[in-house]
Amino acid sequence: MICLGIESTAHTFGISVVRDKDKKVLSNIITAFKTKSGGLVPAKVADHHIDVLEDTFVKALETAGIKAIEIDLIAFSQGPGIGNTLRIGAGFARSLSLLLNKPLIGVNHCIAHLEVGRFLTKAKDPVLLYASGANTQVIAYEAGKYRVFGETLDLGIGNFLDTFARNLGLGFPGGPKIEELAKKSKHYIKLPYVVKGMDISLGGLETNLKNRVHQGKDSKEDLCFSVQETVFAMLIEVAERAMAHTGKTELLLGGGVACNKRLQEMSRIMCEERGAKLFLLENQFFVDNAAMIAITGIEMHKAGVKTPINKSEIRPYERTDDVDVKWR
Ligand code: ATP
Ligand code: FE2
Numbered sequence: 001m002i003c004l005g006i007e008s009t010a011h012t013f014g015i016s017v018v019r020d021k022d023k024k025v026l027s028n029i030i031t032a033f034k035t036k037s038g039g040l041v042p043a044k045v046a047d048h049h050i051d052v053l054e055d056t057f058v059k060a061l062e063t064a065g066i067k068a069i070e071i072d073l074i075a076f077s078q079g080p081g082i083g084n085t086l087r088i089g090a091g092f093a094r095s096l097s098l099l100l101n102k103p104l105i106g107v108n109h110c111i112a113h114l115e116v117g118r119f120l121t122k123a124k125d126p127v128l129l130y131a132s133g134a135n136t137q138v139i140a141y142e143a144g145k146y147r148v149f150g151e152t153l154d155l156g157i158g159n160f161l162d163t164f165a166r167n168l169g170l171g172f173p174g175g176p177k178i179e180e181l182a183k184k185s186k187h188y189i190k191l192p193y194v195v196k197g198m199d200i201s202l203g204g205l206e207t208n209l210k211n212r213v214h215q216g217k218d219s220k221e222d223l224c225f226s227v228q229e230t231v232f233a234m235l236i237e238v239a240e241r242a243m244a245h246t247g248k249t250e251l252l253l254g255g256g257v258a259c260n261k262r263l264q265e266m267s268r269i270m271c272e273e274r275g276a277k278l279f280l281l282e283n284q285f286f287v288d289n290a291a292m293i294a295i296t297g298i299e300m301h302k303a304g305v306k307t308p309i310n311k312s313e314i315r316p317y318e319r320t321d322d323v324d325v326k327w328r
Contacts, residue, residue: 008081
């Protein structure tokens with residue numbers, strides 16, 4: 001089976017072609033909306049997705065070396081995400097499904113970050129530490145659903161890092177720039193560490209850092225190093241507690257922040273200490289991408305899940321545990 005996946009939950013528009021029989025991602029085209037300064041205006045991001053839609057589609061088919069008529073299934077990200085941008089992907093998916101007369105399948109974006117790991121690695125039943133711009137969640141399968149075992153109570157970790165980087169004058173996206181500067185320091189500045197039960201909170205830390213940057217006493221390098229050590233330790237703590245609670249012995253990383261080598265290293269140390277296995281992916285499968293949507297679509301389709309056009313409405317607020325997982 002050949003599945004075409006479409007991703008459009010936020011600033012990334014992606015199209016991918018995945019072949020099921022040999023578990024091959026034939027193409028994974030990612031086009032990300034970027035700004036030089038300022039945040040994302042939903043209507044502008046939606047316009048970007050329309051601008052790149054045709055090129056992305058043609059490139060995805062060309063790279064995969066297939067023609068549109070060879071597609072057996074069309075998967076799209078149905079939610080959660082920004083309404084304006086979700087609508088672009090969903091509308092295109094419906095049109096393709098009607099034109100090609102092939103089944104349509106709506107996929108939950110957060111679950112797709114976990115399924116891509118199960119498809120591409122040997123992980124069978126991992127706990128997912130999903131750390132992206134807007135999302136920060138620890139997710140695992142339990143009793144018929146993917147459940148959120150811990151999450152941020154306020155800011156997403158990536159958005160938090162980007163705001164801190166902007167305050168330091170580092171530009172967007174901030175995560176990679178912070179990582180580079182952090183390598184130049186080993187001096188730890190004690191910062192607020194807020195873990196509440198299974199959840200984390202970053203709002204207080206954000207204010208603390210804004211004040212520190214304003215005072216100008218600490219070096220950028222020391223701040224970047226200390227921020228990474230603090231917030232990644234918070235993530236690892238809740239991920240570890242979820243593993244202990246569920247008795248699971250595999251950890252998978254996901255989301256753009258998972259590209260960070262220090263977060264990967266801390267994850268590896270934690271897993272080694274508790275005799276668990278860590279699974280990492282190529283960066284193209286950590287960040288928002290359409291391959292994970294196609295992969296999840298294939299799994300759902302094989303389990304008989306269907307999304308008729310009249311049930312293909314976008315679901316901007318869909319939660320991970322809203323989805324009945326019939327394919328596991
Ligand atoms: P979602 O819609 O799922 O929340 P997103 O739209 O934010 O995702 P992603 O590509 O998953 O998109 O993640 C982007 C985030 O990842 C940005 O906040 C960016 O700063 C962060 N990031 C990217 N590379 C690194 C890195 N090396 N270290 C830390 N953070 C990083
Ligand atoms: Fe994501």
